Amino acid sequence: MRHGLPIARPGQVVGLLGGSFDPAHAGHVHITRQALARFGLDRVWWLVSPGNPLKPRGPAALARRMARARALMDHPRVAVTDIEAWLGTRHTARTIAGLQRLYPGTRFVWLMGADNMAQFHRWEDWREIAARVPLGVIARPGDRIAARSAVAARVLARHRVAPQDARGLGRLDPPAWAFVNVPMHAASSTAIRDGGGWGAG
Numbered sequence: 756m757r758h759g760l761p762i763a764r765p766g767q768v769v770g771l772l773g774g775s776f777d778p779a780h781a782g783h784v785h786i787t788r789q790a791l792a793r794f795g796l797d798r799v800w801w802l803v804s805p806g807n808p809l810k811p812r813g814p815a816a817l818a819r820r821m822a823r824a825r826a827l828m829d830h831p832r833v834a835v836t837d838i839e840a841w842l843g844t845r846h847t848a849r850t851i852a853g854l855q856r857l858y859p860g861t862r863f864v865w866l867m868g869a870d871n872m873a874q875f876h877r878w879e880d881w882r883e884i885a886a887r888v889p890l891g892v893i894a895r896p897g898d899r900i901a902a903r904s905a906v907a908a909r910v911l912a913r914h915r916v917a918p919q920d921a922r923g924l925g926r927l928d929p930p931a932w933a934f935v936n937v938p939m940h941a942a943s944s945t946a947i948r949d950g951g952g953w954g955a956g
């Protein structure tokens with residue numbers, strides 16, 4: 756897959772890691788590897804966003820972010836994609852609806868760091884997202900408690916899957932979500948931008 760859509764075989768479980776990736780960093784690579792193992796995923800697709808609808812400042816050019824992400828994420832079961840630009844979506848609910856139409860036999864899991872779980876109730880149609888796909892939430896320094904006490908975590912409390920059962924997450928019918936307390940990685944795009952640029956990972 757270079758440009759356009761990646762291939763998924765029917766029945767595969769594909770984790771979707773949406774992000775600004777402005778720029779991609781070692782934390783993204785770390786959580787991707789953790790997600791493959793802990794959530795029993797066959798594949799992970801990075802969805803490099805045209806722009807987070809909640810972030811006031813637009814990110815760097817998509818082509819530049821894609822190039823950086825592809826240079827960094829080198830794994831046979833991971834694809835770096837610009838699917839949202841291709842679909843013309845930037846709201847996750849619409850992206851997932853589009854992917855489910857395009858890949859009717861594929862099971863998707865939405866992946867996110869604990870910081871995004873804490874904000875999840877502010878996303879457009881977040882309840883629809885939780886009704887469409889299981890959610891795999893990964894620990895992030897400083898945000899573990901916020902994620903587990905988040906509005907969405909409370910609303911979805913009875914659908915939470917124990918961490919030891921998270922490997923089967925992709926085979927469950929939504930709503931279902933799991934929080935996994937993996938070894939954490941402190942990298943962040945903000946820190947890289949504040950540090951003066953995209954030179955370091």
Ligand SMILES: Nc1ncnc2c1ncn2[C@@H]1O[C@H](COP(=O)(O)OP(=O)(O)OP(=O)(O)O)[C@@H](O)[C@H]1O
Pocket residue numbers: 772773774775776777782783786866867868869870871893894895896940941942943944945946
């Ligand atoms: N170090 C990390 N640990 C856990 N999750 C992470 C980490 N870095 C990024 N993520 C998750 O990856 C996804 C995409 O993150 P994003 O591209 O916004 O990177 P970021 O470092 O959070 O960027 P920014 O600092 O600009 O907000 C989000 O779900 C985010 O929670």
Ligand SMILES: O=C(O)c1ccc[n+]([C@@H]2O[C@H](COP(=O)([O-])O)[C@@H](O)[C@H]2O)c1
Pocket residue numbers: 772773774775776802804806807808809810845846847848871877878879
């Ligand atoms: O759909 C929304 O309303 C929405 C609001 C905030 C963030 N998101 C998505 O969350 C993912 C992570 O965003 P970011 O900027 O934290 O990397 C990315 O795929 C965004 O499109 C989606």
